Amino acid sequence: xxxxxxxxxxxxxxxxxxxxxxxxxxxxxxxxxxxxxxxxxxxxxxxxxxxxxxxxxxxxxxxxxxxxxxxxxxxxxxxxxxxxxxxxxxxxxxxx
Numbered sequence: 001x002x003x004x005x006x007x008x009x010x011x012x013x014x015x016x017x018x019x020x021x022x023x024x025x026x027x028x029x030x031x032x033x034x035x036x037x038x039x040x041x042x043x044x045x046x047x048x049x050x051x052x053x054x055x056x057x058x059x060x061x062x063x064x065x066x067x068x069x070x071x072x073x074x075x076x077x078x079x080x081x082x083x084x085x086x087x088x089x090x091x092x093x094x095x096x
Contacts, residue, residue, distance in 0.1 A: 002024045004080070005029045010090070017093040023048065023080040033075040036093040043088040051078045062089065 006025020009056060017036075020043075027077040031053065042062035073078040080087045084090035 002028070003028050005078075008012050013095075015094070015096050019091045019093075021089055021091060023078065023087040025084050025086065027080050027086075029078040031077045032084055034070065034072060034093070037069065037072045038074075038094065039067055039069045039092045041065070041090040041092065043090060044077065044085070044091055046080075046083050046085065047086045048083075049081045051079070053078045058064055062087070 004024040006022045006024075008020045009017065010020055021029070031051075042064055044062065045064045046062050048060045048062060050060055052058070
């Protein structure tokens, strides 16, 4: 379940799942665990706040087109706390 966040699966096969995420101003993707290693490709230059399962927080400064990766097992909540525009990124999960 998401609040103020929307996802669109763009591609899924036996190797990859590609999802476009849009987090509206004030929106949140609730706490979740990533089952697979993944790459994030920001589509905007903006800021999002990530709260990890242990309560620690990261202010993620996104730059459009500058990708980063995270390991399987990552557990967090993602928020668009401060921007007046949607935060948009593409998530590419490595399924196999």
